[in-house]
Amino acid sequence: MNVYDSERMTDALAPHGYETTTELESADLVLLNTCHIREKASEKVFSELGRLNEIREARRANGQEMMIGVTGCVAQAEGEEIIRRAPDVDLVVGPQAYHRLPDLIAKATTRTRGLGAREAAAAATRSGLVDTDFPGAEKFEHLPLPRREATIARGLTAFLTVQEGCDKFCSFCVVPYTRGAEVSRPVEQVLREARGLVDAGVREITLLGQNVNAYHGHDAKGAVVGLGGLLHRLAEIDGLARLRYTTSHPTDMDDTLIAAHRDIAKLMPYLHLPVQSGSDAILKAMNRRHTIADYLKVIERVKAARPDMAMSGDFIVGFPGETDADFEQTLQIVREVGYASAYTFKYSIRPGTPGAGMDNQVPEALKTERLLRLQDLVTTQMRAFGAACVGRTLDVLLERKGRFPGQLGGRSPYLQAVHLEAPESLIGTVQPVEIVAAGNNSIQGKIVTDLESKSASLNVSIVAVA
Numbered sequence: 001m002n003v004y005d006s007e008r009m010t011d012a013l014a015p016h017g018y019e020t021t022t023e024l025e026s027a028d029l030v031l032l033n034t035c036h037i038r039e040k041a042s043e044k045v046f047s048e049l050g051r052l053n054e055i056r057e058a059r060r061a062n063g064q065e066m067m068i069g070v071t072g073c074v075a076q077a078e079g080e081e082i083i084r085r086a087p088d089v090d091l092v093v094g095p096q097a098y099h100r101l102p103d104l105i106a107k108a109t110t111r112t113r114g115l116g117a118r119e120a121a122a123a124a125t126r127s128g129l130v131d132t133d134f135p136g137a138e139k140f141e142h143l144p145l146p147r148r149e150a151t152i153a154r155g156l157t158a159f160l161t162v163q164e165g166c167d168k169f170c171s172f173c174v175v176p177y178t179r180g181a182e183v184s185r186p187v188e189q190v191l192r193e194a195r196g197l198v199d200a201g202v203r204e205i206t207l208l209g210q211n212v213n214a215y216h217g218h219d220a221k222g223a224v225v226g227l228g229g230l231l232h233r234l235a236e237i238d239g240l241a242r243l244r245y246t247t248s249h250p251t252d253m254d255d256t257l258i259a260a261h262r263d264i265a266k267l268m269p270y271l272h273l274p275v276q277s278g279s280d281a282i283l284k285a286m287n288r289r290h291t292i293a294d295y296l297k298v299i300e301r302v303k304a305a306r307p308d309m310a311m312s313g314d315f316i317v318g319f320p321g322e323t324d325a326d327f328e329q330t331l332q333i334v335r336e337v338g339y340a341s342a343y344t345f346k347y348s349i350r351p352g353t354p355g356a357g358m359d360n361q362v363p364e365a366l367k368t369e370r371l372l373r374l375q376d377l378v379t380t381q382m383r384a385f386g387a388a389c390v391g392r393t394l395d396v397l398l399e400r401k402g403r404f405p406g407q408l409g410g411r412s413p414y415l416q417a418v419h420l421e422a423p424e425s426l427i428g429t430v431q432p433v434e435i436v437a438a439g440n441n442s443i444q445g446k447i448v449t450d451l452e453s454k455s456a457s458l459n460v461s462i463v464a465v466a
């Protein structure tokens with residue numbers, strides 16, 4: 001979501017003359033878009049700010065200024081505390097206030113011009129350059145749609161936030177506090193943005209939300225539409241080849257959404273459905289509101305709807321009170337589900353969440369040991385999944401030129417990076433690709449060459465060129 005948010009901030013600033021640069025030294029403005037989900041991500045902000053300040057000092061020696069802003073969930077959670085710890089920060093903007101960035105920057109420019117760093121920071125606090133208001137989904141009405149050039153530069157796949165915030169309050173998680181209550185964008189607004197992306201050449205859209213399958217947006221007639229319904233409407237957009245969504249909560253996998261996996265060919269057979277732990281006792285302590293049996297039942301139903309479905313997940317090890325037996329159950333659920341990929345984390349205490357106050361915290365060394373064991377298992381599964389793809393023909397969206405001449409790079413339905421030899425004219429098309437080898441991080445394939453598929457592929461590319 002931070003990738004999406006950063007792009008939207010860039011879009012908001014483009015009409016004001018800003019363009020992105022990959023060289024920090026040449027930046028007039030640096031926005032550090034931050035994540036608060038785990039302590040490590042949060043702490044990184046302050047070390048980055050130290051580094052940025054050195055670059056700013058070097059620029060000042062050459063008579064140039066650099067404005068530094070902190071955005072994202074650390075900005076939301078820490079607010080003015082950031083300016084107290086890092087007095088050189090010019091502005092602090094929470095995730096719901098991005099549409100106000102141009103104003104805030106203009107304000108910061110006039111307030112800080114001619115002032116020393118410390119005075120500027122004091123002026124920033126005084127003049128309200130810390131904007132962490134929660135005005136709901138208002139920002140989406142004010143953020144401009146991405147410009148065509150920007151969308152093209154970002155490639156053929158795009159993120160699109162449809163839902164923000166969360167009402168679930170899992171006891172480990174800071175999201176409900178930093179991103180606020182659940183808000184869904186109206187259906188028409190989502191469709192407009194999606195059409196704009198497709199007009200600019202996007203072929204695959206991933207719908208985003210902290211709890212994306214809790215989506216319940218209003219359509220033009222005022223009816224409430226769930227994620228399944230939204231996917232149906234998006235699938236009607238000509239030129240859009242693929243749809244995905246992330247991240248989902250098991251209790252929000254409703255019948256319409258599950259049926260959408262059966263009925264919408266554009267919806268990729270790959271589902272990120274975090275379970276966090278394999279132990280019912282820990283799930284209860286985490287306030288996850290479902291059991292392992294419920295989770296397995298959801299997977300069974302999704303696979304019945306779409307038999308080629310592959311699963312992905314998130315796991316937390318070392319939640320307070322997690323015993324060896326609880327952890328063994330986590331290993332067990334991983335073995336049982338057989339994930340195509342999974343993200344594994346050590347439990348990180350987040351101030352203000354119920355988990356932080358629990359007195360049965362797991363020692364750090366034990367968390368590390370469990371994480372390594374879980375990662376081993378997950379890596380083995382991921383490799384096995386890649387290896388099992390060898391010999392299969394998968395539809396690959398060809399996205400870009402590869403590293404070597406004559407090579408293209410793309411993505412399988414399961415988000416695997418695929419490399420193959422193919423002409424550049426096929427970029428932007430979906431091709432049947434026979435997988436011939438699987439490495440650790442990518443798979444290799446060749447375009448299916450039997451006469452029938454070849455003529456079908458050529459047709460597709462001609463349509464794309466036209």
Ligand code: SAH
Nearest residue numbers: 172173210247249274314315345346347348
């Ligand atoms: N809404 C999604 C998760 C969004 S947060 C869900 O309910 O599954 C993304 C992931 O970050 C979570 O799935 C969880 O695995 C991890 N995470 C969140 N808080 C954490 C914490 N305090 N410590 C470690 N990992 C955490």
Ligand code: SF4
Nearest residue numbers: 166168169170173175
């Ligand atoms: Fe956090 Fe997901 Fe739980 Fe919401 S459902 S509180 S985002 S882990």
